[in-house]
Amino acid sequence: MADRPLPAVSHLKIPDEGDPYLEGSRCGVCGATFLGARHNCSKCGARGKMQTVQLSNKGELYSYCIVHRSFPGIDVPYVSAIVDLEGGGTVKGNLIDVEPDPAKIDFGMPVDVVYDDALGRKDADGNSYLSYFFKPRTQ
Amino acid sequence: MADAYVVGVDMIKFGRFPEKSVPQLGSEAALLALDDCGLTIHDMQALYCGNLGQASGMVGQRILQEIGQTGIPVVNVANACATGATAFREAWASVKADLYDVVLAVGVEQMGRGLLGGGGGSRGISKEGLLGSGTMPSVFAEAGMEHTRQYGTTFEQFAKVSVKNHHHSTMNAKAMYQIETPLETVMNAEMISYPNTKLMCSVNVDGSAAAVIASERKARELGLMDRAIKVRASVLTSDPWQERDLVMPDVNTCTRKAAAAAYEMAGVGPDDIDLIELHDCFATAEILHYENLGLCEDGEAGRLIDDGEVALGGRIPVNVSGGLLSKGHPLGATGIANIYEVSTHLRGAAGQRQVEGARIGLTHVIGLGSACGIHILEKAA
Ligand SMILES: [Zn+2]
Numbered sequence: 279m280a281d282r283p284l285p286a287v288s289h290l291k292i293p294d295e296g297d298p299y300l301e302g303s304r305c306g307v308c309g310a311t312f313l314g315a316r317h318n319c320s321k322c323g324a325r326g327k328m329q330t331v332q333l334s335n336k337g338e339l340y341s342y343c344i345v346h347r348s349f350p351g352i353d354v355p356y357v358s359a360i361v362d363l364e365g366g367g368t369v370k371g372n373l374i375d376v377e378p379d380p381a382k383i384d385f386g387m388p389v390d391v392v393y394d395d396a397l398g399r400k401d402a403d404g405n406s407y408l409s410y411f412f413k414p415r416t417q
Numbered sequence: 418m419a420d421a422y423v424v425g426v427d428m429i430k431f432g433r434f435p436e437k438s439v440p441q442l443g444s445e446a447a448l449l450a451l452d453d454c455g456l457t458i459h460d461m462q463a464l465y466c467g468n469l470g471q472a473s474g475m476v477g478q479r480i481l482q483e484i485g486q487t488g489i490p491v492v493n494v495a496n497a498c499a500t501g502a503t504a505f506r507e508a509w510a511s512v513k514a515d516l517y518d519v520v521l522a523v524g525v526e527q528m529g530r531g532l533l534g535g536g537g538g539s540r541g542i543s544k545e546g547l548l549g550s551g552t553m554p555s556v557f558a559e560a561g562m563e564h565t566r567q568y569g570t571t572f573e574q575f576a577k578v579s580v581k582n583h584h585h586s587t588m589n590a591k592a593m594y595q596i597e598t599p600l601e602t603v604m605n606a607e608m609i610s611y612p613n614t615k616l617m618c619s620v621n622v623d624g625s626a627a628a629v630i631a632s633e634r635k636a637r638e639l640g641l642m643d644r645a646i647k648v649r650a651s652v653l654t655s656d657p658w659q660e661r662d663l664v665m666p667d668v669n670t671c672t673r674k675a676a677a678a679a680y681e682m683a684g685v686g687p688d689d690i691d692l693i694e695l696h697d698c699f700a701t702a703e704i705l706h707y708e709n710l711g712l713c714e715d716g717e718a719g720r721l722i723d724d725g726e727v728a729l730g731g732r733i734p735v736n737v738s739g740g741l742l743s744k745g746h747p748l749g750a751t752g753i754a755n756i757y758e759v760s761t762h763l764r765g766a767a768g769q770r771q772v773e774g775a776r777i778g779l780t781h782v783i784g785l786g787s788a789c790g791i792h793i794l795e796k797a798a
Contacts, residue, residue: 284541286542286544286548287544310658313663340563340566340661341560341562341566341665343550343555343559343610343611344558345610345611346609346610347608348532348545348550349532349543356550358610360549360559368661369664372547372548380612396547397546397547399543401542407541409547410548
């Protein structure tokens with residue numbers, strides 16, 4: 279068992295020093311942004327021109343839905359959100375600290391990417407995980 | 418290249434048949450389609466079989482083990498919810514290419530119940546409910562909400578799609594359901610992923626559909642032209658790169674690309690189409706495809722459903738079979754079942770739900786991942 283939480287997805291990076299962040303790749307030819315590491319660009323087909331970039335923790339809500347029925351053991355309702363990050367990259371995750379009510383959720387609302395324990399979920403070996411969430415930006 | 422024609426086509430009544438095997442279900446539709454044109458398995462020169470659930474299980478060969486092992490080539494196809502349309506297109510292409518004169522395409526699926534998608538706990542921990550939702554109702558809810566963001570489309574407008582399609586299926590004995598669902602019933606049904614309630618999600622059913630495709634020469638030789646349906650366009654696309662595709666499957670761009678290519682291949686435009694069977698896997702999806710298929714300008718889809726233009730009797734009836742929402746959605750069969758529906762109208766044989774004077778029809782399916790298949794069909798002259 280690891281002595282500290284593992285990342286919930288491979289593009290979430292947990293440095294030895296400093297704060298966790300999301301990592302992406304940007305094509306040096308066309309500028310397309312992808313999540314995680316990759317070699318080639320599926321937008322323009324460029325080969326070997328990817329640069330590793332740290333994605334922003336600021337973004338805005340692009341689209342969402344409110345999940346009322348899920349698999350057993352998953353707390354509902356919750357907001358499944360698609361967030362466009364400043365400077366490129368789109369990520370999906372739970373929008374927290376909002377009422378799960380369409381009247382209370384605005385398209386384009388600014389959100390911060392925050393990092394926290396993965397809702398207590400552990401793998402078969404008992405490892406804990408760190409995940410990311412979206413929170414409405416207050417100021 | 419000479420034209421290819423659907424000469425025989427049929428489907429079984431969709432339902433739940435846990436006591437039957439996938440090849441048994443497929444063979445039922447195959448025999449119905451053969452009977453529809455008075456041919457036998459001995460006349461078929463190849464079989465194209467679409468099935469998703471047993472994609473590595475040689476379903477086509479096992480269908481022949483049910484109805485006649487004649488030694489013909491069999492191609493098994495899997496392409497998500499575009500599986501049936503892809504099998505049909507491969508069959509069509511083989512005739513267009515003059516490889517064969519007459520071939521059989523079958524689509525078949527046996528479904529479990531419950532939510533599709535969102536599983537995939539390969540390593541580590543489950544991401545469902547942690548990094549948003551990957552279930553199909555959620556993915557299509559998010560796609561619908563993108564339309565709400567752009568054009569203000571309402572929950573009520575999405576719900577009206579289900580009211581319409583459930584109404585249509587009351588006239589279709591082969592649909593899973595024949596039940597009217599008024600607007601309040603649809604909107605007050607169990608919410609699955611807002612804005613899709615349970616009645617706005619397609620029904621998981623078992624089903625099969627099949628088509629016999631022949632060259633013009635063969636169709637004439639067999640005396641089958643009087644009921645033949647000409648395939649005026651067959652198009653398959655995959656999803657071009659979009660900036661949000663990694664987290665938000667894009668069903669719009671691949672449909673628009675396929676529609677443009679299909680209209681060009683057929684030499685017709687949206688105004689020439691008399692009926693459409695499109696991929697209403699969720700009520701939200703149908704709204705998007707009105708615009709994707711060019712039935713109206715972008716942003717007008719909500720008005721189209723409000724004004725009844727897409728209902729039977731309207732300007733361009735959509736999903737008069739009941740659609741996936743009410744007829745049911747056996748993944749691998751869907752793309753051939755919608756060809757059966759349009760063909761039946763073009764033959765003037767759709768009974769109570771007949772689109773009067775239908776001359777040209779369009780079928781559309783989307784497989785997430787993504788694949789879009791469009792066919793444009795016309796009654797043979
Ligand atoms: Zn590129």
